[in-house]
Amino acid sequence: MLAVGAGAVAWSVVGRQDTSAAMGEVRASSAPSATASAPPAEDRLHAQVDAVLKVRASAVLAGKLPQFLATVDPRNKKLRQQQQVLFGNLRKIGLRKLTYEREPKWAPEPQPQHGPSAHAFRVQMMVQIAGIDPAPRAVQLGYTFVERGGRLLLVDDDDLNGSYGRGTYLEPWDLGAIEAIRKPGVLVVVPAGERANGERLAREARAAAPGVRAATRRAQAAILVIAMADRRSMDPEWQSGGHPAAAVAAYNLAPIAEDPRDMKVVGSRVVIHPDQRKKAGRLLLAHEFTHAAMAPLGFSAPTWLVEGLAMYAEMQLAEQRGYDVSEPRDELLDEAIPQLDVLPIDGVFHGEYDEDSYGVSWILVEFLMDKYGQKKVNALYADLAQAPEDPTLREQLLRKHLKLSETAFVAAVKKYDGPS
Template sequence: MWIAIAAVLAIAAAATTWAVAGRDDPPAGSSAATPTSTVSEPPVEERMLAGAGAILKTRAAAVLTGRLSQYLQYVDPANKKLRERDQQVFANLRKLGLSRLSYQVDANWAPEVQAQHGPSARAVRVLMLIQIAGIDAAPRATGLGYTFAERDGRWLLVDDDDLAAEADLKAYREPWDLGAIEVARRPGVLVVVPAGERGNAERLARESQAAIPIVRSTTRRVPAGILVIAMADNRSMDPEWRTGGHPAAAVAAHNFAPANPEASEFKVVGSRVVINPGQRTRSGRLLLAHEFTHAAMGQLGNSAPTWLVEGFAMYVENRLAAQNGYEQELAAERRTLLREKISALVVLPIDGVFHGDYDEDSYGVSWIIVEYLVTKYGQAAVNSLYADLARGPDAPAVREQVLRKHLKSSETALVAALKKYDGPN
């Protein structure tokens, strides 16, 4: 998600020179020398960075204290559309209930000249670090493209969509950038929907709370909270969030934050769940339990095999389904999978062809594998196995070693045991 492009800014120190008159009176007939000064003006980019830093600090403080006039203070008065967008963003951010907000110019991206806004105008990448109270354990970063220009000795924010290098801004947008929003809160849950869909927000909040207990009891992990995004605008879903060749119904998207002051490296600090716009009014507790499981396990690392990542989430989802009266349907599905898929298993599902080998049954096959592991070895052992595999590295020899460590079994022996499995006791 984050590609750093090194930017080298030439910073020239300001130099001052003085022509100083002698102490003695000047010779007759000559004029007295007058002290003069010439100050070399700092380069445009240096001035822009200083001006942008002050503007961004002011805007962050304005959001946290609820001062719209301060937020708009340095927005170009001539750009009415920008001011209207900013006013809506401000209102949306206030609804989220933020505990922390800051902005910083990303020094890893070179400023881009934007002559259409004047000779001093530069577009820069800005990292917005945002933390929702009661939801995020740490601020997460999201990218912005801001253009700053000097007008009458005063730096202003003049546009927000000029940065050519920010292709990701056209593919995915944060919910507060997509028009007016409404939110619904429950302990540990914040649901964001478009304005006018309050009823769906409340429904999703209730469904989220119904899903959380089984996720926590199975994963043994308790995230601070979860943000659920259910917008109507397709830009709320990244086009790359796909599964089996088609757009995902929902995704647990990682939250990233700078791992160093230079923001040249990033680390995972949590997740948010984004529901496909086409599924937002139909999604319920089972889908949410699946994605919440991904969110809970995501910080462990990304090297676990796909069959374990998806199988674990399916296991949690189906446990909740059983609690909600779907035991017979699950039993029928289990019998079919055991008879038609598990009996033909040769190796554990392979990452690169996870969907290709079993098509939509890949998830079911993975569920059976995890259900068997929990039945045979216990939940704690499976959780430990997951944690070790997630840390990586992602290599067949390492995975085999971890299987032997936690299960006292090789992959070959595990596949053979799966073929004898006939369901939980």
């Protein structure tokens, strides 16, 4: 049942650096290079790039492959094949909105390996999946264009991948041909040829969603589930206890209008580790859907509460499905909880309690639900999620909502013997 809520962002962000990091408003860590007023030749190049980007977006939305490929170097057969697959994938996913926007504060970067006129541009892809995303999210790209015969042509789409904080994972539409399975409230993306697994995951996702709503009284109206075979679909930094996470709730980010480097959370998607894609079921999905549901509240809630609530939703669903959770509960109450001196600490969540950190956090949240009720737990979560990560302030919020200090809270949990 090991799973983790991860802040998967396109740019490096300021915020908690563990696997529950980076929700809310975030800023790209890279600073733009200084730009003076552009010379006429550069202005003309910018205008050409903007026009090509507009053509590419409109071609995808209209389903016009020849128009899309007309912007791609006809001499580069490999790139054209990749771009044709990309076009097909985006059409299969089904988009409501798509734009490609050149980053205006970055000067073109020469790429002489493609010819003397070749320049790379930083491009922000704003993509909104129909019926899934509440708003467009940002995907950072690097496109290299060359002027040939009076036309501007795309000659490469990864020259900038290693030069700025794009992230070390790829979008599913960039990983070869896909299958897209759409059901009410969920879209599952899997590799071509794995439709049966996609259908299975869609059923499991739909079975998980009601349990998340019951446990949290919150849920995304719809969600994207990615289960690709290619390991590049997962960021190596998405880990749990030093091991690759089985799945992550990756936050969708969009720029704030005033500054495209400022980002805010506009939703989430769930990415399943390639090794787990054919094993993952409703319990793992319920865990990640809980992270996705709570993400809009903020990113400062303590890890024990973030993971504990996800574990609570997972265990509630397990019990509803006929699993006996009394044995793991009793084991935690007998062995791990008596050792509890303080609440699990964010930066060393796996420290003193090792893998029992998730189980201990489950018991903490189950105790709160049993004694105080869901409404009060949600109110505590909301306040903690929006507050600075300050121990004194967290103590004040515990006292406000629970009428307990952390010490008294821990002492009360030690007397807990299970739900009433």
